Amino acid sequence: MTRHIHPILASYIPVAEGLAKTLGQHCEVVLHDLTDISSSIIAIYNGHVSGREVGSPVTNLALQALRTAKTSQEDYDLNYRNDTIKGKQIKSSSLYIKDETGQIIGSLCLNMDLTHIAIAQAALNDMMAFADKAEEGRAAEKFAPTVTSLMEQMIDDCLKKTGKPIALMQKEEKIQFIHLLDEVGLFLIKGAVQHVADLLDVTKYTIYNYLDKKDGR
Structure with missing residues (x-):
């Protein structure tokens, strides 16, 4: 029917x-x-x-x-x-x-x-997950077009941490600043020592001397 x-x-x-x-x-x-x-x-x-x-x-x-x-x-x-x-x-x-x-x-x-x-969303969320930079103590990653720009960015970040412009720094503050730059790896870049020496109006040997004091040599 x-x-x-x-x-x-x-x-x-x-x-x-x-x-x-x-x-x-x-x-x-x-x-x-x-x-x-x-x-x-x-x-x-x-x-x-x-x-x-x-x-x-x-x-x-x-x-x-x-x-x-x-x-x-x-x-x-x-x-x-x-x-x-x-x-x-x-x-x-x-x-x-x-x-x-x-x-x-x-x-x-x-x-x-x-x-x-x-299932796809779970996979995408897993791929897009970020580590907590604050907890891991990591600095924000820098994407610079040139090595000179990279150095300037790293120097600016360390200056912000010191809270004082280079022109007003005393000797101990300059040493602290140099140690900060060393900790972020700036001096691994070729020519960085001379560049920082010029900024601080000291010789590059002075920079090396400050770094040696940090290492206890």
């Missing part, structure tokens, strides 16, 4: 198919005839998401939602978590279809399987 489908519901079949083709294989689109809840599904696309097919019954959650919708006169229930499909993370939406008298006769339901997206 051929099932009679209300013309309004029948008009939604191409809509359901179009949504499924647009949203892709991880989105199940289901059209329910709620006048026969024992075999309510009259069209389903990407049914592998829930394992259902045409002729399958309405779900228990759909029955509860339908009862609520009739009471509250809501036209839809959007973006709710659906844990009824074991092992999958499903986001569901149901849009209620009414006849000419305003009675709910069906629903168009979308069940988006987010499982693969959740």
Whole structure:
């Protein structure tokens, strides 16, 4: 016996198919005839998401939602978590279809399987995780276009730590400044000793002497 489908519901079949083709294989689109809840599904696309097919019954959650919708006169229930499909993370939406008298006769339901997206998101979050620089005591990494720019950036950072411009530094403060520069690795750069000597208006041998005092030599 051929099932009679209300013309309004029948008009939604191409809509359901179009949504499924647009949203892709991880989105199940289901059209329910709620006048026969024992075999309510009259069209389903990407049914592998829930394992259902045409002729399958309405779900228990759909029955509860339908009862609520009739009471509250809501036209839809959007973006709710659906844990009824074991092992999958499903986001569901149901849009209620009414006849000419305003009675709910069906629903168009979308069940988006987010499982693969959740796995990919976890992997991306892991890849994007940052170490806590403050806890590790690391300085911010410098990306300089030239070695001269790199030296200037490192010197500026150490000057900020001393809290005093070079012109006002006393001998002990200059020694402290040189030790800071050494700790950040500035003197590993070729020509850095002479550059700092010029800034401090001392000889490079003075710089070496200050560094030797630091090392206890």
